[in-house]
Amino acid sequence: MSSTVQGLPPNYRTVLDVVEEAGPGGHLTAQEIWVRARALQPRIGFATVHRGLIRLHELGAVMKIDVSGEASAVYEPAASPHAHFRCTGCGAISDLEYAVPAQTVRRLAERHGVAIEREAVTFTGRCANCG
Amino acid sequence: MSSTVQGLPPNYRTVLDVVEEAGPGGHLTAQEIWVRARALQPRIGFATVHRGLIRLHELGAVMKIDVSGEASAVYEPAASPHAHFRCTGCGAISDLEYAVPAQTVRRLAERHGVAIEREAVTFTGRCANCG
DNA sequence: ACTGAGGGTGAGAACCGATTTCACTCCGTA
DNA sequence: TACGGAGTGAAATCGGTTCTCACCCTCAGT
Numbered sequence: 106m107s108s109t110v111q112g113l114p115p116n117y118r119t120v121l122d123v124v125e126e127a128g129p130g131g132h133l134t135a136q137e138i139w140v141r142a143r144a145l146q147p148r149i150g151f152a153t154v155h156r157g158l159i160r161l162h163e164l165g166a167v168m169k170i171d172v173s174g175e176a177s178a179v180y181e182p183a184a185s186p187h188a189h190f191r192c193t194g195c196g197a198i199s200d201l202e203y204a205v206p207a208q209t210v211r212r213l214a215e216r217h218g219v220a221i222e223r224e225a226v227t228f229t230g231r232c233a234n235c236g
Numbered sequence: 237m238s239s240t241v242q243g244l245p246p247n248y249r250t251v252l253d254v255v256e257e258a259g260p261g262g263h264l265t266a267q268e269i270w271v272r273a274r275a276l277q278p279r280i281g282f283a284t285v286h287r288g289l290i291r292l293h294e295l296g297a298v299m300k301i302d303v304s305g306e307a308s309a310v311y312e313p314a315a316s317p318h319a320h321f322r323c324t325g326c327g328a329i330s331d332l333e334y335a336v337p338a339q340t341v342r343r344l345a346e347r348h349g350v351a352i353e354r355e356a357v358t359f360t361g362r363c364a365n366c367g
Numbered sequence: 368a369c370t371g372a373g374g375g376t377g378a379g380a381a382c383c384g385a386t387t388t389c390a391c392t393c394c395g396t397a
Numbered sequence: 398t399a400c401g402g403a404g405t406g407a408a409a410t411c412g413g414t415t416c417t418c419a420c421c422c423t424c425a426g427t
Contacts, residue, residue, distance in 0.1 A: 114404055135384080150406035155385070171304040173356040176414090190350055199388055201344050205334070205357070212359070213332050219321055222361040225304040226336070230345070230353040245375055266413080281377040307385090308413055327424070 110166050120157035121145045124167050125182045127131025132170070132189075132198045153200040172198055173227045188226035201228065241297050250277045251288035255298050256313045261308040263301070263320075263329045276278025303329055304358045319357035332359065 110121065123141045133141070139154045156182055161167040170179050172191050179198065188203040195209050205224050214221045241252065254272045258264050264272070270285045289311055292298040301310050303322050310329065318336040336355050345352045 116405075148406075152388095152407080153384080153405055156404090159386095161289045171302060173302040173354075188344075190348065190352070192350070194351070198250040199348070199350075201348060203336070203340065203344055205336075209334065210359070213319075213334055213359070217321065217330070217332060219323070219330075219359075220362040220367075221321070221359045222324070223304075223359065225356075227356045227359075228341070228344070228350075228352045228354065229356075231351040233349040236351075247376070280379075281379095283378080283415080284376055287375090290415095 110161075110164060114179070116142075116146060116149055117157040117160055118155050119149065120154055121161055121166055124158075124161070124180055126182065129181055129184045130200055131181050133181070134179055136177070138180065161214045171225065175230060186224065187198075188228060190228045190230070190231035190232075192235055193229055194231055197232060241292075241295060245288075247273075247277060247284050248288040248291055249279055251281065251294055252297055254348055255289075255292070255311055258312070260312055260315045261331050262312050264312070265308045265310055267308070270309065302356065304360060317355065319359060321359045321363075322359070323363035323366050324360055325362055328363055330363070 109224070110118075112213055113121065119142050122133065122145065123138050124133065126141070135155055135158060137150075138158070139149070139151050141154060142149050142154055158167060158169070160168050162180075167180050168182065168183050170172050170189060172189055174177060174193075175191060175196075186204040188201040190201050191197070192199075203226060205226065210221050210224065241249075244252065250273050251269060253276065254269050255262065255264065257272070265350060266282075266286055266289060269289070270280070270282050273280050273285055289300070293300050293311075297314055298311050299314050300318060301312065303310060303320055305324075306322060306327075306329070317335040319332040321330050321332050322328070323330075334357060336357065341352055341355065
């Protein structure tokens with residue numbers, strides 16, 4: 106599954122494995138990834154995990170998501186763009202199937218004279234359990 | 237202009253004045269707000285500014301915006317919802333006229349069984365100057 | 368006026384995630 | 398073997414945010 110990325114240092118590969126293991130809805134923080142990575146590679150340091158995430162993000166293999174109102178960023182495997190929902194009650198983060206239409210993005214970029222490379226859509230509110 | 241909020245402690249009022257002074261495109265960080273507030277009220281402390289922003293956010297008078305990839309949150313007067321654009325080159329933040337259509341939000345909320353209270357849309361890329 | 372309670376306030380410490388530093392290891396090549 | 402560059406772990410550091418705590422100010426009830 107992670108075979109799409111070549112020539113990765115072993116620890117970075119471990120990080121990638123952990124993120125992909127969690128899947129698109131995983132929403133792992135760097136801390137959580139570190140904990141899981143240590144199960145595979147007990148001597149791995151937090152700094153290495155962090156560097157790995159940065160590298161993998163640059164390579165486009167993982168997405169870094171800054172959820173509005175959340176202290177720490179979460180990571181998940183690169184996948185089709187989608188929005189996120191954060192419950193203000195329990196703090197849970199879930200995926201929503203939404204992306205700003207490509208045509209709209211293009212028109213916005215043109216109108217404001219900018220080049221848009223990425224979008225982040227976050228909704229907040231109450232989930233079913235927290236009513 | 238800040239007359240819509242009543243019964244505010246004096247320092248919080250100062251904070252509100254600063255934010256509204258900067259206007260919708262101000263995008264001030266808490267630090268910047270503190271600096272400007274001291275021009276009006278030299279003895280005001282940072283903690284007070286921060287508490288004021290929290291209070292004003294609860295009251296709905298100011299918006300707190302967590303820009304993706306930005307270290308600190310920025311604040312601006314409550315206004316019609318709009319998206320933000322952050323240039324990865326110079327770090328500038330600007331407003332874009334976009335909001336997720338209300339009908340779409342409603343449909344998403346219904347489909348996933350959640351109550352959506354707020355949305356945050358952030359684009360990142362390169363501004364005209366940073367090409 | 369006096370008094371007690373409660374909110375507001377300033378300074379600085381504490382906190383926490385993210386990032387950097389630094390010395391060390393590993394592995395390839397010459 | 399000697400060298401150099403990348404990778405690595407532990408710990409220090411950073412920066413924004415939040416908390417603590419002692420003080421002050423206002424105001425209601427006397």
